[in-house]
Amino acid sequence: METPYVLIDMGILHNNINAMAAFAASNGIKLRPHIKAHKLPEIAWMQIKAGARGITVAKLSEAEVMFAAGIKDILVAYPLIGESKLERAAELLRRGCKLSLLVDSQLGAQQISDLAAPGGTGVLVKVDSGLGRCGLAPGPGLEEFVHWLCRLPHLNFRGLLTHAGHAYGCSSAAEVAQVGTKEGELMVEAAESLRRQGVNVAEVSIGSTPTVGWGGRVPGVT
Structure with a gap:
């Protein structure tokens, strides 16, 4: 495999997403995760499918990428x-x-x-x-x-x-x-x-x- 590359442990990723979704649900709050760390529409969609109401981005370029991937509810933080x-x-x-x-x-x-x-x-x-x-x-x-x-x-x-x-x-x-x-x-x-x-x-x-x-x-x- 050519370097540099990003290696994602999918088990840990799913556990983190599900843990935050469960926390939000148990406390009656709406989750809008910040995607500035991963910047990947695929992961953002995983978060939404787990219950997030939308996403948070740091800047407009991130919002444009996420909207192009079909995500519509976006907050610029x-x-x-x-x-x-x-x-x-x-x-x-x-x-x-x-x-x-x-x-x-x-x-x-x-x-x-x-x-x-x-x-x-x-x-x-x-x-x-x-x-x-x-x-x-x-x-x-x-x-x-x-x-x-x-x-x-x-x-x-x-x-x-x-x-x-x-x-x-x-x-x-x-x-x-x-x-x-x-x-x-x-x-x-x-x-x-x-x-x-x-x-x-x-x-x-x-x-x-x-x-x-x-x-x-x-x-x-x-």
Whole structure:
């Protein structure tokens, strides 16, 4: 066999997929696995057939590959800024992709609104739960942004999303558990605060490989 090549242990792959599907089902949450590690439509389809509602991608090029392979429910997990990227997103929407986008700025939200996609574009607001890379901190600023966002045309606000990537720096399992639990509780609290103000928050999305077993058990995470 020529090198380099990728060798996949199918037994381990199936076990991992089935374990996450079972965890999601037992906790009443919807699973949307991130495909940035494998980038293979074949594996993405295995995850969907095991019960995943759709997939998460890191960038538009991954979304385009997955849509070409017949996968329609796709979330881009990083806020898009810029005309060229948004034109590509608009093309996916025109072709029937159920594409969801993240926003954490007025500029990004306004640009997505300007796409004027038929039926509107589904958006989730990125929340910073501790990683410090992007997203809005929970609190009045986040709430003001969501209220402003809901007034924009051609956007469908679906909910809140976070990624506790800082958990990769934890030094113990107990610390991971603490970060994961806090991730879930913080997001549920933010969603409930918005609901008390009359905002429909359908999705409360959390997740990282280390923390999902903890955050996914918090009541109110979807």
